[in-house]
Amino acid sequence: MLHLILFLFFGAICVAGAVNLLVQSHPINSALSLIVVMASLAAEYLLLGAEFVAAVQVIVYAGAIMVLFLITIMLLNAGKEEHTKGSRVATLIGVPGVAIGAVLVAWTLVGRLSTTHSVSIGALWGAPNDIARLLFRDFLLPFEVTSVLILIAIMGAVVLASRPEAIARRHHSTAPPQESRELVATGKDH
């Protein structure tokens, strides 16, 4: 009973945050509501007995990734989004499609209500040790592959985010400044 109440509580927060992400027009608010969603999701994970996942969810998602988003928003000083009518397809085809898909899925799910025990906090079948055992034994190869993926992502991010003239300067240290200004101009004029 308590379990159900908690689930509904955090679920409500989740949905509220998700909807708020949609309705808010300023990216900062969207980001914050997303953080709320993630935090309450972590609570849901706790309800499901996945403590480690919950902790990592908070640390990685809420603590790191969303901070990246926040930094980007601040850096680019993104303002309210203007409501341009760029794409009729998205509204005329996409939204109905999503609605149909959602309805279908919900229908199937509700049609097959399978009651199941959910583990409450403390019942430690998802202990970090077991996860580590899985992660470093059975899933070693995917683990390594993802690590390589991360590495590549880091390098790509560095290359992408560093200014072209910065790269040029790194390559040959005596790059005249006006050249870099030209680069910026060419970058900006289309």
Added chain:
Amino acid sequence: MTLNPYLWLVPLLPLAGAALNGFFGRRWSKHVISAVALVFCGAAFAMALLLAAGFSSASAPYYYDLAHWLRSGTFQVDFSFYLDQLSLVMLLVVTGVGFLIHIYSVGYMWDDDGYYRFMSYLNLFMFFMLTLVLAKNYLVMFIGWEGVGLASYLLIGFWFTKDSAAAAGKKAFIVNRIGDFGFLIALFLMIKHFESLDFTHVFAAVRTLPTETAGVGLLTAIGLLLMVGAAGKSAQIPLYVWLPDAMEGPTPVSALIHAATMVTAGVYMVARSSAIFERAPLAMMVVAIIGTLTALFAATIGIAQTDIKKVLAYSTVSQLGYMFMACGVGAFSAGIFHLMTHAFFKGLLFLAAGSVIHGIGGEQDMRKMGGLRVYMPVTFLTMSVATFTIAGFPPLAAYFSKDEILWKAYSSPNGSWVYWLLGVITAFITSFYMFRLWFMTFFGDYRGAIAHEDDKSSRAGAPSTHAQGGSAPHGHGHGHGGPHESPWVMLGPLVILAILSFVGGWVGIGGRFEHFLAPVFQSGAAEIAHETAGETAGKGTETLLMLISVGAAVLGFLLAWTLYFRRPQLPARIAASLGGLYEAVSHKYYIDELYRVLFIKPLIDGSTTILWHGVDQGVIDAAVNDSATAARHVSDNARHMQSGNLRSYAGWIAAGGAVVVAYMVWMGVR
């Protein structure tokens, strides 16, 4: 069957030479090129001599398996070589004459721009020819068969800038393809019924079958198909038309490929397949008839030709006809014997003719020659030897071989007096036109003008022939003052060949040659038996027939002497009186025109209208183009989905996802 590990060297040496010259010859000096070519070809000759020295009928045949090739189930074909008496003879002839002609070519082709090409081609030809000769199974033989076809194509069209040469090369190639088609079908039949292409297996299998006296059976079919192939390669009726045109090639080529070796491949193949033919009398008869008719037919054409090489070409055709006649009557050894002698004297004739042509600056028309014996005595002497030989004067080589053939045509169980009669007539005609050529070329007085003038006046081909190939190695090409003798590098082979064609026939005295080849041809033994049996009856007739044929030769000589030496104006009048017949003969009975009307034109028209305009443009191209245009239209409309807007893409994806979900749900519900 004894293993001889050196067999494979013989063909491979010329191949190495060809590769070296072909790849690097462009950068090498002509001396290096000739050295390479001669060394490798000579090495092959030396190997052949070694093999011959070590050859003993007791341990024959020798074989060597070079490598595995096709292996599927029980059927297997390997790169394996095979040496028995027959292939030994061929081996010696090919390598020997080939080597001499290589030497000759050094002098003849020296000033040609494509010298290294020429030498490389010659070596390549040697490789394929030796493969053909040394093959242990029909497929390897077929490789050589096709390879010599390729080499002859390359060499006929050697001066490919000349339209007539290129056309002649194509003609030769295509006609040969027709023959090879028959050959291939024969091979397929063998594979189907004997599950092998190996000579020993096939013949062993054949020998178990009964002789197809009544009706047409498998062996007859195979034999006829093989004969088709042989007719293509050896220029027999109806596929002989390519050989005269093949004279567009350089004269050494004509000598080596189109007189001495390649064209005799058909004879060799038939002789090699003797086991099959012996059990297919009908096929034998066809072979004999074709041979006889070809001999007579070509000889008659030869009378009216004025181009010296054309005359020789037709005489080649008719001599090949003799060989086939021999094979047809079951006297394979006689055929091979004549093949050998013919290789000597016909090669000699061509080389001498080449020396003449190149001595008077590329002129090939006999009417512009004459009186050359003073200018080029050596050529004259050797040419005389060759002429007397081919005419069949004793005791020269052809005398023995031709008589052998005629006697066998008369006496052998498959023979009849008709063959003999036609053969004798052919012999008469042969000696006539050969002496005509002899007189017109070397006697009387020189009718040719100075070289560079008749360059303009003479046939379109001749000048370029002269310019590219025919000019003298020592300095004066165009515009040299009058005829002159050729250099010794060319005369040497002439002399050697002259000696060979003088004494070459003596190996056949007393049937030694036949005995030597006996193990190869089963019937050989029977022949000998029949020989010894009909000794008493046969001797008299044989001598009689011999006298008759010699008489025919003498008669031909006298006629030619009368017409072209004592009364040179007479032939014109005769020609005029004969009128249409002469026209027909001089135009080779309009055979080429006939073929053009019968086969070529329908083929071209059909291809043009039906295949090209109809099928190709109407169906294939149309399909391709229309589908392309359709695709362009469709995509032109479809590309508007590519709005470049991220959210539109997302919209499409969402719709697609909805569809997928709907499908899955539906599947789940069902």
Added chain:
Amino acid sequence: MVPLSYYLVLSGILFVCGVLGFLIKRNIITIFMSIELMLNGVNLSFVAFAAQWHDLRGQVFVFFVMVVAAAEAAVGLAIIIAVYRTRETLNVDQVNLLKL
């Protein structure tokens, strides 16, 4: 006692919200957040199934998803910065050179 399907419905709602955000939001950064939202929805169903079958592999997959999300966020935000540098806008409707 919470039925598994409740969790699945919740994750479905989150996912749909993410898709809708992708469809209707104009700001590239918000669109990225919507992607993260979808990923979270998927994660939730992973963990729910893991709890259902008492099988930790579901949670392990969540980790992989997080790693991929992190990588994607890093690169994506870098791309956004680069785009902003050249086009000086964050509105996807104005970043549509890739047409016709």
Added chain:
Amino acid sequence: MSITTFIIISIIKSVAVVGVLLTAVAYSVWLERKVSAHIQNRWGPTRVGPFGLLQPLADGVKFIFKEDLTQPHVYKPLYIAAPIIAVVFAITSISVIPFGNWVEIGPWGTYLQITDLNIGLLVVLGITSMGVYGVALSGWSSNNKYSLLGAMRASAQMVSYEVSLGLSLVGVVIMAGSLSLREIVDAQGGVFWHFIPRWNIFHGQTLAFFIYLISAYAETNRTPFDLPEAESELVAGYHTEYSAMKFAMFFMAEYANMLTVACLATLMFLGGWHGPIFGPPILQAVMPVFWFCLKVFFFMFLYVWVRWTLPRFRYDQLMAFGWKVLLPLAVANIVYTALVVALRA
């Protein structure tokens, strides 16, 4: 015990802990002022109460009664939310920190800890990582270039150093084989050779300890890493626009964070409440808590000491140091520890 008693005891513990924490925060401010004064050869606060011991109280009163300015150009909701976020997360993170062992008062016994999670360490890290938002949002919402710069510096710096902070703790976790703070502390009981305590700092994790210390300073924006509020460059960094109670909240958040990381350092490296126990039973019951507080106090003192001793880093130096020195060292430490443990096993 029944659910009701559990709830009652939990409430009691929470109230007590929060009260103690806030007091500690207040007095660590006082401590800082005193120590810095003595380092600079001054007296520091002396007027209010003996040794100015009531100074924190006066400060609190002052903060409460000051006018709370809210500039018109700020983005209000976040401007207000930011300090609350900061302080809330700062205080929450104390909830899983154990100060002492099992105690029994009459029938009821409990751990001196609000709640014991077997992923306590991760919880602490998670909550502290959430603390970034307070700073970041404050800087952004107060719509001021100094604040924005400070906020961006703060968030980037905290995210970066969080990595090496967490990695430096992995070694300890490996050795303890658990994420529960209590078990980690228990794993550090006992002594080598009868006099060296079996603390992780003496037990192979010395390097990790220093890495942790440095990263902790960066996490809490303390000198030499106080770039976010570098007075000489950005007036007061991310809380330039804040005043009165909001400012006080940031203040409290900062010191609460300091306390948290100090507690964590104590627990992870200095053996928590372990120490020589003697005397009568009641004393023995209090002893562990005393040792714990002593170690935490040492860390707080170290904070102040370092602050008035070292100059401030430059920003690129800061980042380069974090990514190019600390991170590799932390990873190396993990590898080394893992190898040792594996070989022992």
